[in-house]
Amino acid sequence: MASQLRLRSALALVTGAGSGIGRAVSARLAREGATVAACDVDGTAAQETVRLLDGSRSEEGAPGGNHAAFQADVSEARATRRLLEKVQASFSRPPSVVVSCAGITRDEFLLHMSEDDWDQVIDVNLKGIFLVTQAAAQALVSSGCHGSIINISSIVGKVGNIGQINYAASKAGVIGLTQTAARELGRHGIRCNSVLPGFIATPMTEKMPQKVKDKVIGMIPMGHWGNPEDVADVVAFLASEDSGYITGASVEVTGGLFM
Ligand SMILES: NC(=O)c1ccc[n+]([C@@H]2O[C@H](COP(=O)([O-])OP(=O)(O)OC[C@H]3O[C@@H](n4cnc5c(N)ncnc54)[C@H](O)[C@@H]3O)[C@@H](O)[C@H]2O)c1
Numbered sequence: 077m078a079s080q081l082r083l084r085s086a087l088a089l090v091t092g093a094g095s096g097i098g099r100a101v102s103a104r105l106a107r108e109g110a111t112v113a114a115c116d117v118d119g120t121a122a123q124e125t126v127r128l129l130d131g132s133r134s135e136e137g138a139p140g141g142n143h144a145a146f147q148a149d150v151s152e153a154r155a156t157r158r159l160l161e162k163v164q165a166s167f168s169r170p171p172s173v174v175v176s177c178a179g180i181t182r183d184e185f186l187l188h189m190s191e192d193d194w195d196q197v198i199d200v201n202l203k204g205i206f207l208v209t210q211a212a213a214q215a216l217v218s219s220g221c222h223g224s225i226i227n228i229s230s231i232v233g234k235v236g237n238i239g240q241i242n243y244a245a246s247k248a249g250v251i252g253l254t255q256t257a258a259r260e261l262g263r264h265g266i267r268c269n270s271v272l273p274g275f276i277a278t279p280m281t282e283k284m285p286q287k288v289k290d291k292v293i294g295m296i297p298m299g300h301w302g303n304p305e306d307v308a309d310v311v312a313f314l315a316s317e318d319s320g321y322i323t324g325a326s327v328e329v330t331g332g333l334f335m
Contacts, residue, residue, distance in 0.1 A: 082316035084109035089163055089171035091150050091178040091208055094121025096278030097228060098177035100304030102129060102143075104312045105173065112143045113163045113171060117178070119147030150178045150204035160211040170215035172223045173315040176205045179228065179246075181280060183239045194242045201246035202253070209257055213266060222265035226314050227254045228307070229270040229326065235334045247272075251326050258324035267323040269314045274330030276302040297332030 233247025
């Protein structure tokens with residue numbers, strides 16, 4: 077997609093920014109002129125993302141601010157509050173674009189799923205998005221700023237998936253959470269949308285057995301897996317004023333899978 081500068085004055089907080097979709101989103105938003113606060117539980121990975129953004133800026137002469145890396149575990153309320161405080165203190169304003177990409181899988185069949193695997197996935201994928209959305213919304217509302225919050229769910233949240241009862245529940249929860257936030261925050265000029273990727277080639281899906289990967293391709297009308305950049309393109313649109321009258325939407329990025 078052609079480079080545009082739709083996010084010239086935006087400060088974007090991206091969680092899960094150290095890998096896969098979060099890293100691609102960070103790169104895309106930066107290319108559109110946003111300053112990126114890249115957060116990950118893996119602080120070194122977040123720093124590496126910022127290094128890549130800074131490198132591509134000097135190579136391409138792209139504008140943009142002083143991107144910064146932050147380490148935080150989004151499943152912990154105190155850490156998430158501190159993250160928003162630190163971002164606000166670093167840039168003297170709250171982030172106007174917030175993209176929650178942090179997520180994990182702990183796959184197992186329902187008959188064998190442990191309580192711990194259930195709790196971990198719900199804590200990061202659902203509670204983490206609640207905590208980030210709440211802290212970001214509180215910061216925006218109290219400073220009277222408008223914003224766009226984008227939460228990464230999954231097509232699995234809509235249709236379920238064998239071996240992912242915890243993950244599917246967390247991602248379905250993200251859709252409901254985002255729609256509710258959209259209803260509550262519209263009057264404050266804050267839009268909230270979720271993105272539902274299908275199968276995207278990232279470190280998360282790398283560990284899937286090759287047999288399953290091959291089977292998945294046969295189910296995708298477009299005949300191939302998605303790239304993190306396919307998701308980032310949609311996130312950039314939802315972050316920008318080009319989607320100014322869209323809120324509460326769940327946008328599928330699946331190559332037609334399960335349509
Ligand atoms: N890859 C896919 O096919 C796919 C499909 C649908 C949805 N998704 C969702 O997209 C998002 C990104 O996935 P990905 O494929 O890029 O995975 P990934 O594993 O490449 O990246 C996830 C990132 O989240 C970080 N993270 C994990 N727990 C965290 C925590 N508690 N606090 C902060 N950061 C944390 C990890 O360190 C990692 O950098 C996830 O929410 C995932 O569920 C991915």
